[in-house]
Amino acid sequence: MALAHAILASLVDSPCSGYDLAKRFDGSVGFFWSASHQQIYRELSKLEDNDWITAEIILQEGRPDKKLYRVTESGQQQLNEWIATPCEPTPIKDDLLVKLFAGYVADRQTILAELEHHRKAHQERLSTYKDLEQRCFQNPQQLPQAEKFQYLTLLNGIRYETNWLVWCEEVTQLLN
Amino acid sequence: MALAHAILASLVDSPCSGYDLAKRFDGSVGFFWSASHQQIYRELSKLEDNDWITAEIILQEGRPDKKLYRVTESGQQQLNEWIATPCEPTPIKDDLLVKLFAGYVADRQTILAELEHHRKAHQERLSTYKDLEQRCFQNPQQLPQAEKFQYLTLLNGIRYETNWLVWCEEVTQLLN
DNA sequence: TTCGACATGTAAGACGTTACATGATTAT
DNA sequence: ATAATCATGTAACGTCTTACATGTCGAA
Incomplete structure (x- = not known):
């Protein structure tokens, strides 16, 4: 729905x-x-x-x-x-995590390449979000109501992408 | 697939x-x-x-x-x-973020209650994950191959839940 | 005697993806 | 000429959710 x-x-x-x-x-x-x-x-x-x-x-x-x-x-x-109407957190379905779970059946290079691919993708999205923040949400306090709430979702996006980025880097290090 | x-x-x-x-x-x-x-x-x-x-x-x-x-x-x-076969990051679909995006049409209490509900849910999952880490992954270096990879997905889970938790708290503060 | 764990399925409907289809305008 | 943008759709197929359906065993 x-x-x-x-x-x-x-x-x-x-x-x-x-x-x-x-x-x-x-x-x-x-x-x-x-x-x-x-x-x-x-x-x-x-x-x-x-x-x-x-x-x-x-x-x-x-x-x-x-x-x-x-x-x-x-x-x-x-x-x-x-x-x-209260809702529950969205259950996760993530291909990359399935791949990592079974990562030991593939060779290391394959996994590392995929991690790098995802790192880049998250890096790019993060840049997009940060640009948006710079351009449209300089002074969150003085924003109209609607924009204020929309800003909160952007904050989530920034956190989300940063988090993936850091995890990709962490895992890449651990695998080397 | x-x-x-x-x-x-x-x-x-x-x-x-x-x-x-x-x-x-x-x-x-x-x-x-x-x-x-x-x-x-x-x-x-x-x-x-x-x-x-x-x-x-x-x-x-x-x-x-x-x-x-x-x-x-x-x-x-x-x-x-x-x-x-390379794959792209999973596109996000999250009910709570849709609710926040349109949060200004609802009253503040409703939104705050929902945020608190989600904060608790993420807190609980985080505990579950951390328990698992304590019980099964004390020495990641010395784990067999399969478990090592599975540990990497657990690390992601821990990051993911922590991230939501912090965001819920941040947003709750901003709305007060 | 009722509930939860064990164990596997069907059926209907909602939701999502991919490909196909059309056709004008504007920019290169 | 060719491609991109504007603008809206249909059809077929695949996946997911929800509800229904069955039946045994062991514990409270």
Whole structure:
């Protein structure tokens, strides 16, 4: 059910089209919830069927028309109820950890190469997040409400990537 | 495809029944790959069809017979190939972060309560992991190969839970 | 006599991935 | 010319979740 709510969370902040949403799920929102454009379009149809969002068709010249989605009042309420319903921490499913668990069946070089690959990926994401922090969240105290909360998720992202980075380095050292 | 490989990784370490596997996915293996017993039984059938594992029926008295699964040579090879195929970091999907992103639409108490709930959950898991470390991994250097690699995944778990814990505390402070 | 552990499964539906499909505009 | 961006979808397939289903043994 949470894709629906991730979409509501994003649309409440500001209405947009499915295409725009897909881009958000490839950036800001995507930092904590990933989804493909196909998933998003399908979910938007369902949300509209439930009257949690409404679509306004925007006619455009020179490019395809688009549907601007907005959260309805019942959608807002739905989002509120979901937030108030306690949830458990997300269970982990991580390929790299499976690989390490069985790492002794492979040769060391393979494992080290994969660790380096992941180290780099996490390093890059960390840079992206830190840039974002610099550009948009200089003074967390003086931010409007919405941005303040969004900043808290960015803090999580920074911690998360830093943590993976350090673990990759630690494990690489231990294996050498 | 990774559930299959998580099962192979666990069976390579030591053969067991579907029931036992389900328990492992509720503990040790479950620390980095979660799966229900239904998923496991279904996947075991597929793995057997592919001849990546074989089942030996163990007749038991007083309790149902069970199937003891072992990884075949082609299963071993399959696992090796999978480990050698590079993969990307797992995309994040986390309910709590969606809730925080839209946290400004809810009242502060709701959010704080949820944060406290998660803080406790992560605290508990961290304790479990640290106990395990104390009990089984006192001298990482002198461990057999297999255990050494498994220890590396435990290190990740400890980092992961610590990280969430600290973030929950940090955010709670910022919201007060 | 009731509950938890042992042991394995089916069925339906929700959710996610990959590939296919269309078609205009703008920049290189 | 070619590719990227804008814009929205369908279809097939694969995976995961939830609920249902069965039956024995040992302990409280």
